[in-house]
Amino acid sequence: MDKKRTPRSTPSSSATQRGGPASARGGKPAPKAAPKAAPKTAPVRDTTLDGTPKTGGDRIAKVLARHGIASRRDAEKIISEGRVSVNGAVITSPALNVQAKDNIVVDGKLLGTPDVARLWLYHKPTGLVTSARDEKGRETVFDALPADLPRVMSVGRLDLNSEGLLLLTNDGDLKRRLELPSTGWLRKYRVRVKGNPSDADLEPLRQGVTIEGERFQPMTVxxxxxxGANAWLTISIREGKNREIRRALESIGVTVNRLLRVSYGPFRLGELREGEVxxxxxxxxxxxxxxSAEDVEALDDPADKPRRGVSRPGKPAPRKPFGAQASRERDAKPEFKSKGFRSHGGKPDGKGGKGGRALGFKSHAGPNGTGAQNRRDGKPKPRS
Known part of the structure; x- marks a missing residue:
């Protein structure tokens, strides 16, 4: 009686057809497949200088932004250009976490302790470019700022022929946060236009217009x-597109001959004079x-702390007094009423009482270092 033979397993047709591991070309047995290598994992982005996972510190681009070197996005570009070194080693990737003990050098200059995040209101005059440098050699906002102001960046822009409130900060993260449309803050403008448009003529702006394929969000007009030959409008927007109001009005046949920003979210121009900070x-x-207190790094007013910024050599003299001199001049004036004033909160569009300033930004230094305050009846509060 014949012994039953154990059936041999044969390669599947699909494997044979595809030239899989069961056969090789020419009918020769295929060599044993090498063990599969473990899948490559993406490099750990949150690492310290020695490549170990993050246990503290911050991303290098965030640190540069806090120092006012540039916004976080621009800081990443500076890093990729090889202009940054950490503890003597040039880095080209922002995927690095640094500690307070690390020595960071940008363009040959060692970073010190970052300043507290600060914000300034600036009344920009016409004729200044909102840029660090201008290829046409025109005067910039930063050329006109007081020499004793620390290194700052603008929050958004105002074009050459526009004027009014421009926010300045020494912190790149704060700059980015205030510029994001998701912040949802209204930017309000007083606009003088040529001619006498009717309210109906302005309706397209309230609905939103499309110019050369670019959609403009509805405006409050x-x-x-x-x-005389002109008309005054008040326009509020939440975007910050280049020449947005001028282009939108031009699309309905209306020409702007003056544009003044009066508020940016809760921050208002108020009584701030042209060129003043x-x-x-x-x-x-x-x-x-x-x-949070950790974000700001201090609870006290910056005016009560020694300024860490270094005067920039070669800067022109301030157009307007800044600091104590400006405060003395303003103290000599009668105090205005601050009806509707609140030290914090307030309406998002910056509305307040007639003649009042928004959120108490005016800082009149008193003998004890605190700002002068008004009583509710509008009269100056006697200093103790």
Missing amino acids: SLDRHQ EEVKTRVLRDQLGM
């Missing part, structure tokens, strides 16, 4: 009054942005 108190900044 009011026709305030006619004045005024610092926002730290507690106000913290309250308005919902920043």
